[in-house]
Amino acid sequence: MxxxxxxxxxxxxxxxxxxxxxxxxxxxxxPLQPMLAQIDPDRAQEIQQRYANSTAGYAKYADIQPWLKLNRERVQDLNLHRSAPKRVLDLGCGGGFFLFILKNLGHSVVGLDIDRVPLFGELLELFDVQRVVYKIDAFEPLPDLGQQFDWITAFSANFYLYHPAKKRWGTAEWDFFLRDLQHHLAPGGKIFFGLNPSYNGGYYTPEIRDLFLSRGAEVERERIFFENGARF
Ligand SMILES: C[S@@+](CC[C@H](N)C(=O)[O-])C[C@H]1O[C@@H](n2cnc3c(N)ncnc32)[C@H](O)[C@@H]1O
CATH class of the missing domain: 1.20.5 (Single alpha-helices involved in coiled-coils or other helix-helix interfaces)
Known part of the structure; x- marks a missing residue:
């Protein structure tokens, strides 16, 4: 160029x-080293070795170092490494890498995910990260989580896709979801989604992008950030 x-x-x-x-x-x-010192190295190695030859798509998460590095970027990009302690809910938390780092930085963390992949359960246990088992569904409110959160995040979580229909949520589903998230958000709370590309390669339709904007989000390609929660 x-x-x-x-x-x-x-x-x-x-x-x-x-x-x-x-x-x-x-x-x-x-620095990740002091965080890694908190986990059982033998258990981490045992998990990694057990999944080394697995062809399952999720087996890649058994090698924890690259995923911790990626999630360190997520934490730093949201400035959560420089923040006073916050209550953070991560939707579709997977193995809990993001929350493990936050916990080590003094935040109080809860993950929410379905219990489909045994490896994620093993990693959450290794990281000592709490998870609420729950399947997010269109037009269904989240369960009572017993507290409100300063941050609600979701990275590559895919709950907004209909399986196996290969369709994604429309504006009505997203609007319901955002309204519901507001009930779980403390005053001044923030919402961040890092979206995955959908079946046709885009992150959202123009209509969904407009909805995010109308509800107060900054939209930067896959990054959807509601700095002051969703506006209704
Ligand atoms: C690609 S993984 C990403 C995991 C984690 N957020 C990360 O970035 O490492 C997608 C996650 O979303 C979760 N997920 C997908 N659909 C979901 C739903 N309807 N409700 C809750 N979690 C869901 C999956 O179980 C999985 O843990």
Whole structure:
């Protein structure tokens, strides 16, 4: 790419924001070693070895180091490494990597997920991260979680896809969901979704993007951030 085009690309707001976040987290990465010292190394190794030859899609999570590094980026990008202790609910928490890091940084954490993948249960136990077993469904409120949260997050969680119909939630489903999340959010709370590309490659339809915006979100490609909760 020509230098002039590179410069132009860097000055585009989205490229600039992403570049700035990347730079910040690579200059001051939160150390993972003291966190790793909290877990049982023999158990971690045993889990890794047991899944080493597995062809299951989720087996990749048994090698915990790369996933901890990825989730450190998520934590730092949300500035949660520099924040006073918060109550964080992570939807579709998987093995609990994100919450494990947050817990080590002094936050109070709860995950929510279905109990389908035994490896995730084993990792949550290894990390000593609490999970509420629950399946998020369209037009169904979340269960009573016994507290409100300062942050509600979801990364690549896919609960907004209909299986096996290969359809994604529409605006009515998302609107119901956002309204329900508000009940679980403490005053001043924040919501963040890191979406996965959907069946056709996009992250959302123009209608869903408009809904996010109308409810007060900043939308940056796959990153949907409600800094002041969803607005109704
Ligand atoms: C690709 S994994 C991502 C896990 C984790 N968020 C991460 O980034 O490492 C997707 C997760 O979403 C969960 N999930 C999918 N559909 C869900 C639903 N309807 N309700 C709750 N969790 C769901 C899966 O069980 C799985 O743990």
């Amino acid at each position: 020509k230098l002039s085009r590179k410069i132009l690309k860097f000055t585009e707001p989205l490229t600039y924001r992403r570049g700035w976040r990347r730079a910040q987290r690579s200059i001051f990465p939160v």
